[in-house]
Amino acid sequence: MKASSLCFLSAVVFVIAGMIWGLVMAISEDHSAAPAHAHLNLLGWVSLFLFGIYYRLRPSLERDKGALTQIWIWIAGTVVQAVGVSLVHTGTPSGVPLAAGGSFVVLVAMLLFARLVFLGERADARAGAASSLAG
Numbered sequence: 001m002k003a004s005s006l007c008f009l010s011a012v013v014f015v016i017a018g019m020i021w022g023l024v025m026a027i028s029e030d031h032s033a034a035p036a037h038a039h040l041n042l043l044g045w046v047s048l049f050l051f052g053i054y055y056r057l058r059p060s061l062e063r064d065k066g067a068l069t070q071i072w073i074w075i076a077g078t079v080v081q082a083v084g085v086s087l088v089h090t091g092t093p094s095g096v097p098l099a100a101g102g103s104f105v106v107l108v109a110m111l112l113f114a115r116l117v118f119l120g121e122r123a124d125a126r127a128g129a130a131s132s133l134a135g
């Protein structure tokens, strides 16, 4: 599957889950898990969709193993963090290792993404400089 497609598909699955979770919180009038809901939506919907747009803009990354790995690590970290933060905020302190572990995993995935962005933008800058020299 293309990197951008994986991002878009997983993002819509996350936002449907996140919206249902939001509705459950609103209807039950129990907002204690709000930080977990917030991050599920922000990491799972907003961030993944943004990754997808970047990958769609960079066709050379669409079949790149590093990009696909980055996305799967992000998805796993997002799920683990959501479970952990939700446990912590609903009175189960043993969720702390999951919350912390998931957070470090998404950080690692963001560093991998940052590397791809830096390499891609640098390659563009070099190509631009070479073509202006040739011109």
Ligand code: HEM
Binding pocket: 015, 018, 019, 020, 021, 022, 023, 024, 025, 026, 031, 034, 035, 037, 038, 039, 041, 042, 045, 046
């Ligand atoms: C059907 C859709 C949704 C419903 C019913 C819903 C419901 C809620 C509820 C009840 C809270 C707790 C508010 C509080 O206690 O202050 C909340 C918090 C939050 N939600 Fe949603 N939500 C929905 C979708 C989304 C989406 C799509 C996003 C992000 C793109 C999002 C981001 C947040 C954030 C960031 C917070 C934390 C706000 C804060 O701490 O002040 N929500 N949501």
Ligand code: HEM
Binding pocket: 034, 035, 036, 038, 039, 042, 043, 046, 047, 103, 104, 106, 107
């Ligand atoms: C490793 C990743 C992250 C960690 C560990 C983290 C941690 C936290 C913590 C501890 C809070 C305070 C929650 C509270 O007071 O109950 C918070 C709030 C918030 N974070 Fe994050 N965050 C992360 C990533 C992000 C990202 C990527 C976004 C946006 C795209 C984001 C948006 C927010 C927002 C809007 C709030 C305020 C809403 C709320 O209280 O839930 N966070 N975050």
